Amino acid sequence: MGFYHFLSLGIILFAIGVVGFVIRNNTIVLLLSVELMLNSVNLIFVAFSRYLYGTEGQIYVFIIMTIAAAEVAVGLAIVVSIYRLFGTLDISKIKLLKG
Amino acid sequence: MIEQAVFWMLGAVMIVGALGVILLPNTINSVMLLLLSMLALAGIYVLMGAHVVALFQIIIYIGAVLVLFIYVIMLLNLKEQGLKLPMQTFTYIISGFSLGLLVVVVWLFWQSLWGTTFTGGAGNLKASATVHQLAVDLFSQHILIFELTSVLLLVAAIGAIIISKK
Amino acid sequence: MLFKAIYLLPLLPAIGVLINGLLGKRFGEKTVAFVACTSVGLSLILAIGILHQMLIASPAERVITSSLYRWISDGSLQINVGFLIDPLAIAMIMVILFVGFIIHFYSIGYMEGEPGYRRFFVHLNLFIFFMLILVMGDNLILTFVGWEGVGLCSYLLIGHWYEKKSASDAGRKAFVVNRVGDFGFMLGIFLVIVTFNTVNFVELKTILAGNHGIPTVTLAIISLLLFTGAVGKSAQFPLHVWLPDAMEGPTPVSALIHAATMVNAGVYFMCRIFPFLQQSQFVLPIIALVGMITAVYAACCAVGQKDIKKVLAYSTISQIGYMFMAVGCGIYVAGMFHLVAHGIFKGLLFLGSGAVIHAVKGEQDIVNMGGLIKTIPVTAITFLIGLLALAGIFPMVGFFSKDAIIMGGYETYGIVYWLFGFGGAILTALYCGKLFGMAFLGESNFTGHVHKPNFFFKAPLVILAVCAVFLGILGIPMFTKNTYFAQFMGSSFNLGAGGHAAAGHGIPLSLEIAFTLILSVFAIAAIVLALFMYSKHRKTMVDFESRHKGLMMFLLKGFWIDKLYDTIWVRPLKWISFYSDSVCDHRIVDGAVNGTGKIAMEVGKTLSRMQTGYVRYYAVSIVFGVFVLVGITMMFLF
Numbered sequence: 001m002g003f004y005h006f007l008s009l010g011i012i013l014f015a016i017g018v019v020g021f022v023i024r025n026n027t028i029v030l031l032l033s034v035e036l037m038l039n040s041v042n043l044i045f046v047a048f049s050r051y052l053y054g055t056e057g058q059i060y061v062f063i064i065m066t067i068a069a070a071e072v073a074v075g076l077a078i079v080v081s082i083y084r085l086f087g088t089l090d091i092s093k094i095k096l097l098k099g
Numbered sequence: 100m101i102e103q104a105v106f107w108m109l110g111a112v113m114i115v116g117a118l119g120v121i122l123l124p125n126t127i128n129s130v131m132l133l134l135l136s137m138l139a140l141a142g143i144y145v146l147m148g149a150h151v152v153a154l155f156q157i158i159i160y161i162g163a164v165l166v167l168f169i170y171v172i173m174l175l176n177l178k179e180q181g182l183k184l185p186m187q188t189f190t191y192i193i194s195g196f197s198l199g200l201l202v203v204v205v206w207l208f209w210q211s212l213w214g215t216t217f218t219g220g221a222g223n224l225k226a227s228a229t230v231h232q233l234a235v236d237l238f239s240q241h242i243l244i245f246e247l248t249s250v251l252l253l254v255a256a257i258g259a260i261i262i263s264k265k
Numbered sequence: 266m267l268f269k270a271i272y273l274l275p276l277l278p279a280i281g282v283l284i285n286g287l288l289g290k291r292f293g294e295k296t297v298a299f300v301a302c303t304s305v306g307l308s309l310i311l312a313i314g315i316l317h318q319m320l321i322a323s324p325a326e327r328v329i330t331s332s333l334y335r336w337i338s339d340g341s342l343q344i345n346v347g348f349l350i351d352p353l354a355i356a357m358i359m360v361i362l363f364v365g366f367i368i369h370f371y372s373i374g375y376m377e378g379e380p381g382y383r384r385f386f387v388h389l390n391l392f393i394f395f396m397l398i399l400v401m402g403d404n405l406i407l408t409f410v411g412w413e414g415v416g417l418c419s420y421l422l423i424g425h426w427y428e429k430k431s432a433s434d435a436g437r438k439a440f441v442v443n444r445v446g447d448f449g450f451m452l453g454i455f456l457v458i459v460t461f462n463t464v465n466f467v468e469l470k471t472i473l474a475g476n477h478g479i480p481t482v483t484l485a486i487i488s489l490l491l492f493t494g495a496v497g498k499s500a501q502f503p504l505h506v507w508l509p510d511a512m513e514g515p516t517p518v519s520a521l522i523h524a525a526t527m528v529n530a531g532v533y534f535m536c537r538i539f540p541f542l543q544q545s546q547f548v549l550p551i552i553a554l555v556g557m558i559t560a561v562y563a564a565c566c567a568v569g570q571k572d573i574k575k576v577l578a579y580s581t582i583s584q585i586g587y588m589f590m591a592v593g594c595g596i597y598v599a600g601m602f603h604l605v606a607h608g609i610f611k612g613l614l615f616l617g618s619g620a621v622i623h624a625v626k627g628e629q630d631i632v633n634m635g636g637l638i639k640t641i642p643v644t645a646i647t648f649l650i651g652l653l654a655l656a657g658i659f660p661m662v663g664f665f666s667k668d669a670i671i672m673g674g675y676e677t678y679g680i681v682y683w684l685f686g687f688g689g690a691i692l693t694a695l696y697c698g699k700l701f702g703m704a705f706l707g708e709s710n711f712t713g714h715v716h717k718p719n720f721f722f723k724a725p726l727v728i729l730a731v732c733a734v735f736l737g738i739l740g741i742p743m744f745t746k747n748t749y750f751a752q753f754m755g756s757s758f759n760l761g762a763g764g765h766a767a768a769g770h771g772i773p774l775s776l777e778i779a780f781t782l783i784l785s786v787f788a789i790a791a792i793v794l795a796l797f798m799y800s801k802h803r804k805t806m807v808d809f810e811s812r813h814k815g816l817m818m819f820l821l822k823g824f825w826i827d828k829l830y831d832t833i834w835v836r837p838l839k840w841i842s843f844y845s846d847s848v849c850d851h852r853i854v855d856g857a858v859n860g861t862g863k864i865a866m867e868v869g870k871t872l873s874r875m876q877t878g879y880v881r882y883y884a885v886s887i888v889f890g891v892f893v894l895v896g897i898t899m900m901f902l903f
Contacts, residue, residue, distance in 0.1 A: 006147065008205045009110050013117055015201040020121030021884055022193045028126050028172065030880075032133050033118045035164065036117055039140055042152070050147045055236040061152050062237070065159050066248045070255030072164045077259035083175050095878025193885055196892055207899070 006047035013040035027082060027089040031075050038068045106146055113139035126177055130168045133160055151230050267314045268329045271348050274315075274358065276396040277308040281390040289383050298373045301386035305369050305393055309362040316355050320753070327352055330403055330467065337406070342462055349403035349466060352754045356601055357400045357533050360608040364525040365393050367725040371616050372517040374721025375623065385425060385515065392418035396526055400533065404485065405454050405464040410532070412450065412498065414528045416443050422522060423514040435510035441869050442507040446497015453490030460487070464539060473540045485545035490551060491538055499531030502559040506827055508582055510753070512574040516619030519574060524581050524611040529604045532588040536597045544594075553593025553678065557685050560586030562824065563693035569820020572629045573618045576700050580655060581611055583689060587670050590686065596673040598751045603666035603739060605750075609736060610654035610663060613729035617648035620722045621704065624715050631700060635803070636709030643723050645705045647730040652697040654733045656792050657690055659785060662733055665740025665748075668781050675780065687784060694788040698795025706800030 006042060017036035042061045049057025079089065086094055116136030120129045137160050144153035237245060281304025285297055292300070319327050332347035350358070369389060376385050392415060399411025416439075425438030457464060460483055461472055473484075495501075500508035511523050522528070533551065535542065542548050560583045567579035584607045591600030622629055624641050638645040654661035657668065667690060674682035739750040798806055810817050819825065 004208045005106065005110075006143070007115070007208050009143070011201055011204045011208075012114055015197045016114070016117040016121060018888055019194050022881060022888065023190050024121060026126055028168065028177075029121065029129055032120050032168070033127055033195055035133065035160075036120060036136070037144055039137065039160075042156075042233055043140060043143065046144055046149045046152055050149065054139045055233045057151055058152055058233055059150075059241050062155065063244060065155055066252060069159060071253050072167055073255050073259040074262065076167055076202050077263040079171060080175065080263045080769045083124075089175075089177070094880070098876060098878030193888055196888070200892060200895065203899075204895075 003047060003051050006068075007044060010040045010047065013037075013043065016058070023094050025090045027091055029078050031072065031079070034071070035068065036062075038064060066068040102146060106143070109142045109146070111137045112136070113143070123181055127169070127172055130165055130172065134165050135170075137165070151233060267311065267318050268350075269331070271315065271331055271350055272333060273311055273328060274308050274362075275394050275401065277304045277311070278390045278394040278397070280304055282387055282394060285383055285390065285603060286387045289387070292383065294377070294382050294820075297383045297386050301390050302366070302369045302373070304390060305362065305366045308393070309398075312355070312358050312362045315350065319350075319352065319355055332403070342458060342464075344404055344406050344464060346407060347403040347465075348401040349758060350401060353533070353536055353601065353602055354400050355819070356605055356754065357374045357529075358397065360529075360605050361393065361396050361400065361526045364608050364612045364729075365389075365396075365521055368517045368521040368525075368612065368616070370533050371520075371619070371721060371725040372515075373518055374719055375513065375619055379515075381425060381888075385422070386709045388418055388421045388425070389517075389521070392422065392522060392527070396530070399530055403466055403467075405457060408537075409450065409454060411532075412494070412530065413447065415522070415530065416440065416447070416498070418445075419511070419522050419527055423511045423520040425515055425518065426513075429513070432513040435507075435513040436495060439507040439511050442504055443497045446504055448493075449490045449497070450494025451877055453487050453494065455659065456483070456487050456490065465891060469538075473544065481545045485548050488538070488541045488545070489551065491541070492535065492548070492555075495531030495534050495589075496555065497531075498534075499528050499589070500582050501531070501555055501586060501589060502562055504824070505559065505563065505582050506823070506830060509575050509578045509823065512572070512578050515624060516574065519578070520612045520615030523578065524615050525608040525646060528581060529608065530584055530590070532585060532592060532597075532600055532604050535589070535592045537599060538599055539592075542592070549593050549595060550678070551593070553590050553674070553682070556586045556589025556591075556593055557674075557682060557689075559583065559588070560590060560689040561685055561692070562586075564689045564696070566820055566823045567696045569817050570696075571632055571821065573621065573631050573634075573700065573704060574615070576631070576696060577611065577614050580614075580693065580696065581607075582802055583693065584611065584655070587686070587689070590674055590682075591670040594670070594673040594677040594682075596669070596677075597675055598754045599666065599669035601754060602748075602750045603663075605739075606654070606662040606666040606733075606736060609729055610651045610733040613647060613651040613726060614655065614727065616722075616725055617651060620644045620718045620726065621648070622723070624718060626713065626716070631643070631703040632807070633710050634704040635707045636705070637715070638705040639737060640715040644718055644726060647726040648705065649701055650700050650730040650733055653792075656694040656697040656788055656793065657784070658694075658736070658789060660737055662736040662740070664785070665737045666783065669740070669748075671731065671784065672777055672780065676785060683780070687787070690784060691787055691791050695795045696789035698792040699799045702796045702799030703803070706796065707803050801815060842847055842882040 005057055014037055017033045017040060020036065022031035024033065042064055045057040045064070047057075049055065049061075065082050082094065084087055088094075114138050116132045116139060117130035120136065123129050123132065137156060141153040141156040144150075144156060281301050284300050284304075285292070289297055289300070319329075328349070328351040330347060330349050332345045334346055336346045337344040366622055369386075372385065372389065376382055379385070395411045395414025395418060397411070399415060402408040402411055420436045420440045423439055424433045427433045427436075428794050454464065457469070460479060461469055463472075465467060497504045508523060508528065512519055514523070536809060542552070563579045563583035563586060567576050567583060568577060570576040584603070588600040588603050588607070591597055591603060621637065621639070621644060622633070624637070624644070625634060628634065648662065653664035657663040657666075671683060671686035671690065674686050823826070
């Protein structure tokens with residue numbers, strides 16, 4: 001069990017997040033996928049922090065967690081207002097940005 | 100030996116949980132599986148000796164973020180929607196790319212990092228990564244970024260209130 | 266100590282501007298006038314106090330500097346907002362504030378009931394503010410700020426009645442012609458900065474007094490460039506064309522700006538930078554030459570004018586020419602004395618002409634006046650005093666000041682200059698006599714009721730007339746370099762060696778008295794002759810003028826110089842502008858601009874099809890970008 005294992009775990013988690021973000025229609029699940037990706041990055045940061053015996057990696061993890069919390073707060077607020085506006089959370093039905 | 104066993108178990112739980120998050124039709128189940136996945140992740144942090152991170156992982160993610168998700172799901176009273184996957188070409192392409200990336204990166208790690216082990220476990224921590232050192236660094240070197248984050252949180256809180264206001 | 270409060274001098278008029286300009290919308294005419302006059306009046310009282318303190322101080326203590334704050338800081342070049350007051354400056358300040366206050370007072374009556382009453386007073390106060398900045402600035406840049414500020418106010422006030430096309434055109438002309446001079450001025454400042462790395466007058470003087478090792482050519486170029494600015498501002502030949510047209514403005518403006526203060530700023534500035542002018546041999550002769558040409562030329566033109574204000578305008582140009590002559594002869598104390606004297610009597614003349622114009626309901630042509638002495642005696646008498654001072658008749662102030670200049674010309678450059686100065690003085694006496702004879706004596710050509718001037722008209726005229734008579738005291742003892750005025754000015758900070766003592770050989774006292782007597786006798790003869798001819802035998806003179814129509818037109822139009830400029834500058838410029846508009850702008854520039862717009866629009870239209878509106882597509886493109894980035898990174902890694 002070495003550095004390599006942890007990194008690979010992080011990559012796998014990230015890939016799952018990406019695929020989830022692309023294939024799902026439910027907005028809440030999209031946010032969950034984003035959380036997955038953020039977590040994978042956290043994992044890699046901590047692994048590097050461990051590998052290099054430094055504190056920076058873990059400090060960044062704290063920052064990322066804070067940002068993730070902020071992102072979720074705003075994201076869920078948007079989800080609520082989307083639901084109010086469109087009556088659905090299916091993003092394939094929401095296309096106001098169409099040029 | 101025990102550590103290795105724990106690692107493989109936790110890793111398996113985490114990956115399965117993550118797959119469940121993106122593949123289960125019911126949203127509430129996804130959230131619950133994400134919770135499971137994050138608990139496993141916290142365990143992995145402990146394996147690496149990052150106890151504080153593990154603690155925060157549980158407190159912030161599971162205690163706050165996921166509860167927020169569940170709360171929103173209850174608020175909106177979402178019905179089961181079924182797993183309608185958009186079977187379009189680009190989803191295959193992206194999934195393929197992701198898997199390709201996965202394989203390539205894992206292979207690269209294999210090539211370059213195989214054998215660079217670090218001795219896990221709390222017993223082998225060096226002084227530089229202890230909680231004490233972490234706190235000192237966070238509140239001296241990184242104090243600006245720390246304060247800025249608090250401002251960001253405040254802004255996000257206000258923003259969330261304004262966005263969700265009718 | 267009043268010396269510490271000198272920054273209040275410009276501040277008070279500025280406060281007046283702010284009060285009237287920002288809050289004055291609801292004020293009545295009386296309040297506006299009160300605020301404007303009070304601000305200038307307080308400033309005047311302060312200036313008198315400072316003058317008093319300066320007079321009792323010892324000569325060494327008469328130079329006051331006060332630095333308010335650092336304005337521009339660029340490496341070793343430091344520019345402060347600071348003020349410098351010495352006898353030279355206080356003389357100018359007294360003219361500005363004294364004449365300025367009187368003209369403010371006069372304007373209360375003159376502008377009564379005019380639309381734009383508040384605007385007028387705001388601009389007038391603003392002008393006083395900028396003029397004080399110009400005079401008091403202790404460095405070239407601050408002086409330049411004031412310089413441009415008074416130019417702006419001059420433009421605004423000439424065009425006060427902007428509905429009249431000729432007025433707005435005249436304002437624009439003044440502005441454009443001044444730009445030519447100011448361009449030289451700015452180049453001069455840049456050259457000073459490059460050469461000396463400072464713009465402070467005191468520091469510049471210190472450098473110039475020492476062994477500086479700067480090439481004389483550079484100093485001469487600086488002097489001439491700065492002189493160009495002075496030529497533009499002071500309406501000297503060949504940049505004088507704007508001043509006669511500037512008479513379109515209200516008469517108090519003509520009196521304040523275009524006679525007493527702003528146009529003299531060039532002379533003042535030349536005195537201020539006199540250490541520069543002394544450095545090379547050929548700068549002073551050039552200045553003297555320009556002054557002499559202007560003095561004689563403008564006097565010729567003034568003889569041919571019909572408009573009462575234009576006579577005075579050309580006479581102003583001519584008198585400022587004399588001042589420049591004094592500077593060019595190195596006796597700028599005499600120039601400053603003439604400046605003060607001229608400020609008084611020309612202010613008086615313009616105010617008098619304003620009273621006349623007011624009395625005859627806007628008629629400005631002196632041919633249509635006549636006999637006014639019977640109806641408006643106070644105006645007539647004070648006007649006569651002003652004209653006598655202008656013509657340099659004993660014992661008016663003009664006698665002392667002009668005589669010193671003409672004698673200085675003889676001392677420095679010989680008999681030719683004296684002859685030209687003499688000729689100019691005779692012409693001056695001629696048009697003075699003609700003006701008074703046509704307007705006030707003889708038969709009345711004006712049909713209609715003549716307005717009597719009220720208190721607001723009479724009081725300023727009387728005060729200024731008294732000053733014009735008694736200010737000559739400053740010019741005694743005559744024929745020496747030690748007149749009272751020169752004694753006071755002698756302690757100005759940049760006088761040093763030159764200044765009031767002419768560099769020449771010195772001439773015997775008897776010869777000097779003889780020359781003065783000749784000048785006086787001829788001037789008196791000329792003015793009496795003109796008075797007599799134009800009052801008693803006006804018909805003969807009018808016939809004479811109509812027979813020599815070409816000559817009179819030549820004089821009236823100022824030697825056709827306007828037409829010359831129109832041909833060589835204005836028309837080619839117009840043609841180039843027209844060409845630029847029709848070809849360059851419409852075809853090339855517009856084509857390029859519209860073409861860019863069209864291209865952007867087409868590209869946008871094409872690209873907008875990629876905007877499907879599905880969030881997923883955007884996410885996919887982000888992911889794709891990440892793949893590309895990772896791929897590139899890997900290519901470099903392995």
